[in-house]
Amino acid sequence: MRPSLLLAAVFWASGVPAQEVRLVGPTSWLNHSKAVVTHTIDDSTRFVPECLDAMDKYGIKATAFVSTQRPPIADLWPRLRKAVAEGHEIGSHSRTHQCKWPDTEEFCRGAYSDDEIRGSIRDILEHSPQKYVWSWAYPCGNCADRRFVQERLAAAGYLAARTYPGEAEDRHNLPGLGEFAINPYEAAYTQVVQKKGGIAKTGRTSVPELNAVFDEVHRKGGIYHFVSHPQWLDYGPDNFYEQHLKYLGGRKDVWYVPFGLLYAYKAVLAQTEARRIGRNKFSVYNLLKKNMYPVALTLEFAAPSAAPVQVLANDKSLPEKSGLTDRWDAEYFRREGNTLYVTVRPDVVLDFK
Numbered sequence: 587m588r589p590s591l592l593l594a595a596v597f598w599a600s601g602v603p604a605q606e607v608r609l610v611g612p613t614s615w616l617n618h619s620k621a622v623v624t625h626t627i628d629d630s631t632r633f634v635p636e637c638l639d640a641m642d643k644y645g646i647k648a649t650a651f652v653s654t655q656r657p658p659i660a661d662l663w664p665r666l667r668k669a670v671a672e673g674h675e676i677g678s679h680s681r682t683h684q685c686k687w688p689d690t691e692e693f694c695r696g697a698y699s700d701d702e703i704r705g706s707i708r709d710i711l712e713h714s715p716q717k718y719v720w721s722w723a724y725p726c727g728n729c730a731d732r733r734f735v736q737e738r739l740a741a742a743g744y745l746a747a748r749t750y751p752g753e754a755e756d757r758h759n760l761p762g763l764g765e766f767a768i769n770p771y772e773a774a775y776t777q778v779v780q781k782k783g784g785i786a787k788t789g790r791t792s793v794p795e796l797n798a799v800f801d802e803v804h805r806k807g808g809i810y811h812f813v814s815h816p817q818w819l820d821y822g823p824d825n826f827y828e829q830h831l832k833y834l835g836g837r838k839d840v841w842y843v844p845f846g847l848l849y850a851y852k853a854v855l856a857q858t859e860a861r862r863i864g865r866n867k868f869s870v871y872n873l874l875k876k877n878m879y880p881v882a883l884t885l886e887f888a889a890p891s892a893a894p895v896q897v898l899a900n901d902k903s904l905p906e907k908s909g910l911t912d913r914w915d916a917e918y919f920r921r922e923g924n925t926l927y928v929t930v931r932p933d934v935v936l937d938f939k
Protein backbone atom coordinates (compact mmCIF):
# COMPACT_ATOMS: atom_id res chain seq x y z
CA MET A 587 0.00 0.00 0.00
CA ARG A 588 1.35 3.44 -0.90
CA PRO A 589 1.89 5.75 2.10
CA SER A 590 -0.87 8.16 1.02
CA LEU A 591 -3.38 5.34 0.78
CA LEU A 592 -2.23 4.01 4.13
CA LEU A 593 -2.75 7.46 5.62
CA ALA A 594 -6.22 7.60 4.05
CA ALA A 595 -7.07 4.23 5.56
CA VAL A 596 -5.97 5.41 8.98
CA PHE A 597 -8.09 8.58 8.75
CA TRP A 598 -11.02 6.58 7.45
CA ALA A 599 -10.73 4.12 10.32
CA SER A 600 -10.66 6.97 12.87
CA GLY A 601 -13.71 8.66 11.32
CA VAL A 602 -11.80 11.67 9.98
CA PRO A 603 -12.25 12.35 6.26
CA ALA A 604 -9.04 11.67 4.37
CA GLN A 605 -9.34 14.90 2.51
CA GLU A 606 -9.63 18.32 4.01
CA VAL A 607 -12.94 20.13 3.77
CA ARG A 608 -12.48 23.58 2.26
CA LEU A 609 -14.70 26.61 2.94
CA VAL A 610 -15.93 28.16 -0.31
CA GLY A 611 -18.19 30.81 1.24
CA PRO A 612 -21.84 31.67 1.92
CA THR A 613 -24.44 31.04 -0.77
CA SER A 614 -26.66 33.89 -1.98
CA TRP A 615 -29.87 32.23 -0.81
CA LEU A 616 -30.54 29.73 1.92
CA ASN A 617 -29.62 26.13 1.09
CA HIS A 618 -28.11 27.30 -2.22
CA SER A 619 -31.59 27.94 -3.66
CA LYS A 620 -31.68 29.55 -7.08
CA ALA A 621 -34.43 32.07 -6.28
CA VAL A 622 -36.75 33.27 -3.51
CA VAL A 623 -40.54 33.41 -3.25
CA THR A 624 -42.08 35.63 -0.60
CA HIS A 625 -45.71 36.62 -0.22
CA THR A 626 -47.34 39.42 1.75
CA ILE A 627 -51.06 39.76 2.48
CA ASP A 628 -52.74 42.83 3.89
CA ASP A 629 -55.56 43.73 6.30
CA SER A 630 -57.54 42.28 9.17
CA THR A 631 -60.48 40.68 7.35
CA ARG A 632 -62.43 37.47 7.76
CA PHE A 633 -60.72 36.12 4.61
CA VAL A 634 -57.26 35.81 6.20
CA PRO A 635 -57.70 32.19 7.45
CA GLU A 636 -58.91 30.96 4.05
CA CYS A 637 -56.00 32.72 2.37
CA LEU A 638 -53.48 31.06 4.72
CA ASP A 639 -55.17 27.70 4.15
CA ALA A 640 -54.82 28.17 0.39
CA MET A 641 -51.11 29.02 0.51
CA ASP A 642 -50.44 26.11 2.87
CA LYS A 643 -51.75 23.73 0.21
CA TYR A 644 -48.86 24.77 -2.02
CA GLY A 645 -46.15 25.49 0.54
CA ILE A 646 -45.99 29.26 0.07
CA LYS A 647 -44.78 31.23 3.11
CA ALA A 648 -46.17 34.67 3.81
CA THR A 649 -46.23 37.68 6.04
CA ALA A 650 -49.76 38.45 7.18
CA PHE A 651 -49.93 42.20 7.77
CA VAL A 652 -52.77 42.79 10.21
CA SER A 653 -54.14 45.88 11.93
CA THR A 654 -54.05 44.73 15.52
CA GLN A 655 -57.03 46.64 16.89
CA ARG A 656 -59.34 46.42 13.94
CA PRO A 657 -62.17 43.86 13.83
CA PRO A 658 -62.32 40.95 13.28
CA ILE A 659 -58.76 40.64 14.63
CA ALA A 660 -59.94 38.83 17.80
CA ASP A 661 -61.24 36.01 15.58
CA LEU A 662 -58.01 35.90 13.57
CA TRP A 663 -55.45 35.40 16.36
CA PRO A 664 -55.94 31.61 16.70
CA ARG A 665 -55.30 31.04 12.97
CA LEU A 666 -52.39 33.52 13.04
CA ARG A 667 -50.81 31.66 15.97
CA LYS A 668 -50.97 28.44 13.95
CA ALA A 669 -49.46 30.26 10.97
CA VAL A 670 -46.48 31.45 13.04
CA ALA A 671 -45.89 27.91 14.31
CA GLU A 672 -45.83 26.75 10.69
CA GLY A 673 -43.27 29.23 9.44
CA HIS A 674 -45.31 32.27 8.44
CA GLU A 675 -44.83 35.74 9.91
CA ILE A 676 -47.20 38.29 11.41
CA GLY A 677 -46.32 41.82 10.37
CA SER A 678 -47.78 45.10 11.57
CA HIS A 679 -50.28 47.01 9.45
CA SER A 680 -50.68 49.52 12.33
CA ARG A 681 -53.33 49.30 15.01
CA THR A 682 -56.22 51.13 13.35
CA HIS A 683 -55.36 51.46 9.62
CA GLN A 684 -55.75 55.19 9.06
CA CYS A 685 -55.74 56.37 5.43
CA LYS A 686 -55.74 59.67 3.57
CA TRP A 687 -55.38 60.41 -0.15
CA PRO A 688 -53.26 62.29 -0.81
CA ASP A 689 -51.48 62.08 2.53
CA THR A 690 -50.15 65.20 4.24
CA GLU A 691 -47.33 65.73 6.69
CA GLU A 692 -49.84 66.51 9.42
CA PHE A 693 -51.73 63.27 8.71
CA CYS A 694 -48.52 61.22 8.72
CA ARG A 695 -47.35 62.73 12.02
CA GLY A 696 -50.63 61.73 13.63
CA ALA A 697 -51.06 58.32 11.98
CA TYR A 698 -47.48 57.28 12.81
CA SER A 699 -47.82 57.66 16.56
CA ASP A 700 -46.12 55.48 19.15
CA ASP A 701 -49.49 53.88 19.76
CA GLU A 702 -49.78 52.73 16.13
CA ILE A 703 -46.11 51.81 15.58
CA ARG A 704 -45.09 50.33 18.93
CA GLY A 705 -48.56 49.45 20.23
CA SER A 706 -49.14 47.09 17.30
CA ILE A 707 -45.82 45.35 18.09
CA ARG A 708 -46.98 44.80 21.66
CA ASP A 709 -50.30 43.41 20.41
CA ILE A 710 -48.59 40.89 18.12
CA LEU A 711 -46.15 39.75 20.81
CA GLU A 712 -48.99 39.43 23.31
CA HIS A 713 -51.32 37.43 21.06
CA SER A 714 -48.86 35.16 19.24
CA PRO A 715 -45.77 33.03 19.91
CA GLN A 716 -43.73 35.32 17.67
CA LYS A 717 -40.68 36.65 19.54
CA TYR A 718 -40.09 39.75 17.46
CA VAL A 719 -41.90 41.94 14.89
CA TRP A 720 -39.70 42.44 11.85
CA SER A 721 -41.92 44.10 9.29
CA TRP A 722 -44.43 46.84 8.64
CA ALA A 723 -46.79 47.51 5.72
CA TYR A 724 -47.94 51.10 5.14
CA PRO A 725 -51.76 51.28 5.36
CA CYS A 726 -53.03 52.45 1.94
CA GLY A 727 -49.40 53.02 0.99
CA ASN A 728 -49.60 56.40 2.76
CA CYS A 729 -46.52 58.16 4.15
CA ALA A 730 -44.08 55.55 2.80
CA ASP A 731 -41.74 58.13 1.25
CA ARG A 732 -41.50 60.36 4.32
CA ARG A 733 -38.15 60.20 6.01
CA PHE A 734 -39.44 60.91 9.53
CA VAL A 735 -41.92 58.04 9.23
CA GLN A 736 -39.19 55.64 8.10
CA GLU A 737 -37.03 56.78 11.01
CA ARG A 738 -39.81 56.14 13.50
CA LEU A 739 -40.27 52.61 12.15
CA ALA A 740 -36.53 51.92 12.31
CA ALA A 741 -36.32 53.28 15.87
CA ALA A 742 -39.13 50.92 16.93
CA GLY A 743 -37.07 47.96 15.67
CA TYR A 744 -38.70 47.13 12.33
CA LEU A 745 -36.20 45.84 9.76
CA ALA A 746 -38.30 46.51 6.68
CA ALA A 747 -41.48 48.30 5.59
CA ARG A 748 -43.49 47.39 2.51
CA THR A 749 -44.99 50.05 0.26
CA TYR A 750 -48.16 49.99 -1.83
CA PRO A 751 -47.42 52.72 -4.33
CA GLY A 752 -49.84 54.76 -6.45
CA GLU A 753 -53.01 52.73 -6.03
CA ALA A 754 -55.18 55.43 -7.64
CA GLU A 755 -53.02 55.33 -10.78
CA ASP A 756 -52.61 51.52 -10.75
CA ARG A 757 -48.88 51.82 -10.10
CA HIS A 758 -49.30 49.28 -7.28
CA ASN A 759 -50.04 46.49 -9.77
CA LEU A 760 -46.57 45.82 -11.13
CA PRO A 761 -43.76 47.67 -9.33
CA GLY A 762 -41.49 45.00 -10.84
CA LEU A 763 -38.93 44.73 -8.03
CA GLY A 764 -37.13 41.38 -8.27
CA GLU A 765 -34.43 41.88 -5.65
CA PHE A 766 -33.93 43.55 -2.25
CA ALA A 767 -35.14 47.16 -2.07
CA ILE A 768 -32.28 49.65 -1.79
CA ASN A 769 -34.12 51.30 1.10
CA PRO A 770 -35.72 48.55 3.23
CA TYR A 771 -38.15 51.10 4.73
CA GLU A 772 -39.52 51.79 1.27
CA ALA A 773 -39.58 48.22 0.05
CA ALA A 774 -41.59 47.59 -3.10
CA TYR A 775 -42.47 44.15 -4.48
CA THR A 776 -42.79 42.38 -7.80
CA GLN A 777 -46.53 42.43 -8.52
CA VAL A 778 -50.00 42.14 -7.00
CA VAL A 779 -52.13 39.03 -7.44
CA GLN A 780 -55.73 40.12 -6.80
CA LYS A 781 -58.91 41.45 -8.32
CA LYS A 782 -59.50 45.18 -8.58
CA GLY A 783 -60.06 46.60 -5.13
CA GLY A 784 -59.80 49.74 -3.06
CA ILE A 785 -59.37 52.85 -5.23
CA ALA A 786 -57.55 50.92 -7.97
CA LYS A 787 -58.84 50.84 -11.55
CA THR A 788 -57.64 47.32 -12.30
CA GLY A 789 -56.22 44.19 -10.67
CA ARG A 790 -54.02 41.36 -11.92
CA THR A 791 -55.72 37.99 -12.36
CA SER A 792 -54.43 36.60 -15.67
CA VAL A 793 -52.61 33.42 -14.65
CA PRO A 794 -50.29 33.27 -17.72
CA GLU A 795 -49.27 36.91 -17.15
CA LEU A 796 -48.74 36.37 -13.41
CA ASN A 797 -46.67 33.23 -14.01
CA ALA A 798 -44.55 34.92 -16.68
CA VAL A 799 -43.50 37.63 -14.23
CA PHE A 800 -42.41 34.95 -11.77
CA ASP A 801 -40.51 33.09 -14.52
CA GLU A 802 -38.49 36.20 -15.30
CA VAL A 803 -37.45 36.71 -11.65
CA HIS A 804 -36.74 32.99 -11.25
CA ARG A 805 -34.55 32.98 -14.35
CA LYS A 806 -32.45 35.80 -12.86
CA GLY A 807 -32.25 34.10 -9.43
CA GLY A 808 -33.98 37.00 -7.69
CA ILE A 809 -36.73 37.62 -5.15
CA TYR A 810 -40.29 37.10 -6.34
CA HIS A 811 -42.49 39.04 -3.90
CA PHE A 812 -46.21 39.10 -4.61
CA VAL A 813 -48.87 41.00 -2.69
CA SER A 814 -52.52 40.09 -2.20
CA HIS A 815 -55.49 41.30 -0.22
CA PRO A 816 -57.37 38.18 0.94
CA GLN A 817 -60.71 39.99 0.45
CA TRP A 818 -59.96 40.48 -3.26
CA LEU A 819 -59.26 36.87 -4.20
CA ASP A 820 -61.28 33.93 -5.50
CA TYR A 821 -60.46 30.72 -3.65
CA GLY A 822 -60.49 27.18 -4.99
CA PRO A 823 -58.03 25.28 -7.20
CA ASP A 824 -59.66 26.47 -10.44
CA ASN A 825 -59.31 30.18 -9.68
CA PHE A 826 -56.44 32.54 -10.41
CA TYR A 827 -54.98 32.78 -6.91
CA GLU A 828 -54.52 29.08 -6.27
CA GLN A 829 -53.52 28.49 -9.90
CA HIS A 830 -50.66 30.92 -9.35
CA LEU A 831 -49.77 29.45 -5.94
CA LYS A 832 -49.66 26.00 -7.52
CA TYR A 833 -47.29 27.27 -10.21
CA LEU A 834 -44.96 28.78 -7.59
CA GLY A 835 -45.07 25.97 -5.03
CA GLY A 836 -43.13 22.75 -4.56
CA ARG A 837 -39.92 23.81 -6.32
CA LYS A 838 -36.67 22.35 -5.06
CA ASP A 839 -34.66 25.37 -6.24
CA VAL A 840 -36.74 28.01 -4.45
CA TRP A 841 -36.55 29.31 -0.89
CA TYR A 842 -40.02 30.04 0.53
CA VAL A 843 -39.71 32.66 3.26
CA PRO A 844 -41.73 35.49 4.82
CA PHE A 845 -40.79 39.06 3.95
CA GLY A 846 -39.38 40.29 7.28
CA LEU A 847 -37.18 37.26 7.76
CA LEU A 848 -35.83 37.71 4.25
CA TYR A 849 -34.61 41.19 5.20
CA ALA A 850 -33.17 39.77 8.44
CA TYR A 851 -31.33 37.24 6.31
CA LYS A 852 -29.82 40.06 4.23
CA ALA A 853 -28.14 41.45 7.34
CA VAL A 854 -26.99 38.02 8.52
CA LEU A 855 -25.46 37.31 5.12
CA ALA A 856 -23.66 40.65 5.04
CA GLN A 857 -22.39 40.60 8.61
CA THR A 858 -21.45 37.00 9.33
CA GLU A 859 -17.79 35.95 9.34
CA ALA A 860 -16.82 32.35 8.66
CA ARG A 861 -13.23 31.16 9.01
CA ARG A 862 -11.12 28.10 9.52
CA ILE A 863 -9.94 27.56 13.08
CA GLY A 864 -8.48 24.07 12.75
CA ARG A 865 -8.38 21.01 10.56
CA ASN A 866 -11.95 20.68 9.26
CA LYS A 867 -13.09 23.10 11.95
CA PHE A 868 -14.70 26.49 11.26
CA SER A 869 -16.22 29.29 13.29
CA VAL A 870 -19.30 31.14 12.02
CA TYR A 871 -20.27 34.25 13.93
CA ASN A 872 -21.71 37.76 13.80
CA LEU A 873 -22.37 40.56 16.27
CA LEU A 874 -26.08 40.90 15.47
CA LYS A 875 -28.73 40.70 18.18
CA LYS A 876 -30.04 37.16 18.15
CA ASN A 877 -33.70 38.02 18.82
CA MET A 878 -33.77 40.42 15.84
CA TYR A 879 -31.78 38.15 13.52
CA PRO A 880 -32.66 34.52 14.36
CA VAL A 881 -31.97 33.46 10.79
CA ALA A 882 -29.73 30.71 9.40
CA LEU A 883 -27.34 31.05 6.51
CA THR A 884 -25.76 28.46 4.27
CA LEU A 885 -22.04 27.89 3.82
CA GLU A 886 -20.65 26.01 0.88
CA PHE A 887 -17.77 23.62 1.47
CA ALA A 888 -15.75 21.64 -1.04
CA ALA A 889 -15.58 18.05 0.19
CA PRO A 890 -13.75 16.09 -2.47
CA SER A 891 -13.96 12.76 -0.67
CA ALA A 892 -17.18 10.91 -1.29
CA ALA A 893 -16.92 9.34 2.16
CA PRO A 894 -19.90 9.87 4.46
CA VAL A 895 -19.42 12.94 6.57
CA GLN A 896 -20.73 13.97 9.94
CA VAL A 897 -21.21 17.69 10.52
CA LEU A 898 -21.17 18.86 14.11
CA ALA A 899 -22.51 22.29 15.05
CA ASN A 900 -21.33 23.20 18.56
CA ASP A 901 -20.73 19.45 19.09
CA LYS A 902 -24.28 18.54 18.03
CA SER A 903 -24.71 16.41 14.92
CA LEU A 904 -26.62 18.17 12.12
CA PRO A 905 -29.23 16.15 10.22
CA GLU A 906 -28.75 15.57 6.51
CA LYS A 907 -31.76 16.91 4.64
CA SER A 908 -33.13 17.16 1.14
CA GLY A 909 -36.51 18.54 0.12
CA LEU A 910 -38.06 21.97 0.16
CA THR A 911 -36.37 24.97 1.71
CA ASP A 912 -39.28 26.51 3.54
CA ARG A 913 -37.92 27.53 6.93
CA TRP A 914 -35.50 30.29 7.85
CA ASP A 915 -34.11 29.01 11.14
CA ALA A 916 -33.65 25.25 10.65
CA GLU A 917 -30.15 23.70 10.78
CA TYR A 918 -29.08 20.86 8.48
CA PHE A 919 -26.67 19.97 5.71
CA ARG A 920 -27.00 18.68 2.19
CA ARG A 921 -24.51 17.01 -0.15
CA GLU A 922 -24.50 17.70 -3.86
CA GLY A 923 -21.63 15.86 -5.58
CA ASN A 924 -18.40 17.10 -4.03
CA THR A 925 -20.08 20.03 -2.32
CA LEU A 926 -21.56 20.26 1.15
CA TYR A 927 -24.15 22.96 1.87
CA VAL A 928 -24.29 23.54 5.60
CA THR A 929 -27.18 25.63 6.91
CA VAL A 930 -26.71 26.94 10.45
CA ARG A 931 -27.51 29.86 12.71
CA PRO A 932 -24.49 31.82 13.85
CA ASP A 933 -22.73 31.74 16.37
CA VAL A 934 -21.43 28.26 15.94
CA VAL A 935 -18.35 26.12 15.53
CA LEU A 936 -18.58 23.58 12.71
CA ASP A 937 -16.61 20.39 12.85
CA PHE A 938 -16.49 17.88 9.98
CA LYS A 939 -15.84 14.26 10.89
Ligand SMILES: [Zn+2]
Pocket residue numbers: 628629679683724725726
Ligand atom coordinates in the same frame (compact mmCIF):
# COMPACT_ATOMS: atom_id res chain seq x y z
ZN1 LIG B 1 -54.41 47.89 4.23
